[in-house]
Amino acid sequence: MRPRVYFIVLLLLIPLQASLFNPLSLAGIKPDLGLALLFIIGLIAGPAEGALAGIAMGLLQDIGSASVIGLTGITRGLVGLSAGLLGRRVLDFRSPSNSIFLAVFSLLEGVFIAVFMQVFYGSVPFFGLLAGRILPQAFYTGLLGFAILQLMSRRNFIAALQRRTPHKEL
Amino acid sequence: MTRLPAQRKKLFFFLSLFVLLFWLVTVQVRHGRFTFMEKPVLAVAGLFERVITWPFKTTVSVGKQYVFFVGAQRENRQLRDENDRLLLENAVMNEILLENERLRDALEFKRLHPPASIMTQVIGKESSPASSTITINKGSRDGISAGMAVISAEGVVGRIQTVLPGTAKIMLLIDPGSTLAVRVQRNREDGLLEGKLRHCALKYVSYYADIQEGDLLVTSGLDGVFPKGLAVGTVVKVTKHEANAFQTVVAKPAVTLSRLEEALVLTQ
Numbered sequence: 001m002r003p004r005v006y007f008i009v010l011l012l013l014i015p016l017q018a019s020l021f022n023p024l025s026l027a028g029i030k031p032d033l034g035l036a037l038l039f040i041i042g043l044i045a046g047p048a049e050g051a052l053a054g055i056a057m058g059l060l061q062d063i064g065s066a067s068v069i070g071l072t073g074i075t076r077g078l079v080g081l082s083a084g085l086l087g088r089r090v091l092d093f094r095s096p097s098n099s100i101f102l103a104v105f106s107l108l109e110g111v112f113i114a115v116f117m118q119v120f121y122g123s124v125p126f127f128g129l130l131a132g133r134i135l136p137q138a139f140y141t142g143l144l145g146f147a148i149l150q151l152m153s154r155r156n157f158i159a160a161l162q163r164r165t166p167h168k169e170l
Numbered sequence: 171m172t173r174l175p176a177q178r179k180k181l182f183f184f185l186s187l188f189v190l191l192f193w194l195v196t197v198q199v200r201h202g203r204f205t206f207m208e209k210p211v212l213a214v215a216g217l218f219e220r221v222i223t224w225p226f227k228t229t230v231s232v233g234k235q236y237v238f239f240v241g242a243q244r245e246n247r248q249l250r251d252e253n254d255r256l257l258l259e260n261a262v263m264n265e266i267l268l269e270n271e272r273l274r275d276a277l278e279f280k281r282l283h284p285p286a287s288i289m290t291q292v293i294g295k296e297s298s299p300a301s302s303t304i305t306i307n308k309g310s311r312d313g314i315s316a317g318m319a320v321i322s323a324e325g326v327v328g329r330i331q332t333v334l335p336g337t338a339k340i341m342l343l344i345d346p347g348s349t350l351a352v353r354v355q356r357n358r359e360d361g362l363l364e365g366k367l368r369h370c371a372l373k374y375v376s377y378y379a380d381i382q383e384g385d386l387l388v389t390s391g392l393d394g395v396f397p398k399g400l401a402v403g404t405v406v407k408v409t410k411h412e413a414n415a416f417q418t419v420v421a422k423p424a425v426t427l428s429r430l431e432e433a434l435v436l437t438q
Binding site: 011012014015016017018025027028030048051055060061063064065066067068069070071072073074077081110113114116117120121125128129132133134 | 180184187188191192194195198199203204205207208211212214215216218219222223293294295296297298299300301303305331332339341345346347366367368369428
């Protein structure tokens with residue numbers, strides 16, 4: 001994808017996630033739009049572009065959410081990279097297995113950050129966080145990714161994007 | 171010198187990038203979070219936020235107005251009756267207030283001035299396993315500055331972290347970076363309340379301190395940010411270990427932060 005497309009996606013991401021996704025919140029849990037988009041970018045564009053997009057997205061989210069700058073940068077970079085590597089083997093973007101992978105990535109990211117917070121910032125309630133936030137959000141994000149991929153596939157949007165975007169390997 | 175193949179160069183580039191990010195995180199763990207990039211990013215995001223949410227909020231507002239209009243006439247009649255009753259009550263209350271002031275003056279009590287405040291609306295909520303913040307629709311143009319206390323009708327919300335001309339970011343009470351001087355209302359035991367994302371924890375409470383589940387925590391005023399006596403939360407769990415000099419006290423915030431729509435910023 002072109003840099004200006006990434007630029008617009010990144011700029012829209014924080015306000016979309018922070019404001020417009022509030023009505024989708026269930027018991028305070030919102031799906032992670034950024035992660036879902038990154039997963040799709042990785043699948044389409046490959047590991048190199050996925051990792052770069054992930055790092056940029058993560059850094060921006062770290063700055064926007066007053067978190068430790070670089071922490072989400074690392075996790076999103078790894079998610080983008082993994083999604084890109086997975087993209088080599090994905091033949092059907094509408095397959096539900098994609099949303100399972102997305103949910104797993106969301107879960108692993110949440111666990112990584114929770115462990116980091118537990119180690120460096122004291123007694124964050126790990127299991128409470130896992131059961132009350134990380135797992136439901138992973139499930140919800142997987143559903144969102146599935147819905148976006150279904151929509152994009154129906155409109156042949158993915159095929160058009162794949163034609164324009166060469167799958168760049170590491 | 172032999173040239174590295176393109177694939178290795180790319181691999182080296184990405185490895186360096188990740189190493190750099192790890193270094194950034196390590197530096198912040200040791201010396202605190204970097205905040206220098208917050209203002210420009212939040213300024214741009216805030217602008218987009220307003221543009222994106224404007225049509226949505228306008229539609230919701232028009233819909234609500236229509237729904238309310240249907241029952242407005244009946245409600246109007248009820249309100250008129252209530253107004254008459256309140257006018258009468260108000261006259262009695264004024265008398266009591268005047269009498270109270272006279273008595274205070276007589277006893278040379280210091281008059282309590284309610285702190286100056288600004289009513290704001292929550293326009294964004296950000297929550298991750300690493301932080302918990304909200305964005306409000308007022309900023310430095312309205313007299314808000316970093317460090318100010320933020321409350322709601324139920325109690326303490328948090329404090330202002332970053333301020334832009336039209337918006338401000340609040341670090342919530344449950345954010346891991348948040349600390350607050352509190353007091354147990356029942357026995358006046360002091361403590362330091364730290365954010366733990368889903369709840370808060372009272373730190374450095376002596377093993378022998380009498381803390382019980384259900385105890386109400388209020389601000390002690392010792393931090394110089396929050397006025398004394400505001401509700402902060404309720405103790406939900408107390409754990410004592412004989413090997414530890416301190417007890418572990420878990421508290422639930424008084425304010426339902428996930429459903430917060432308005433917040434009051436204390437400017438004094």
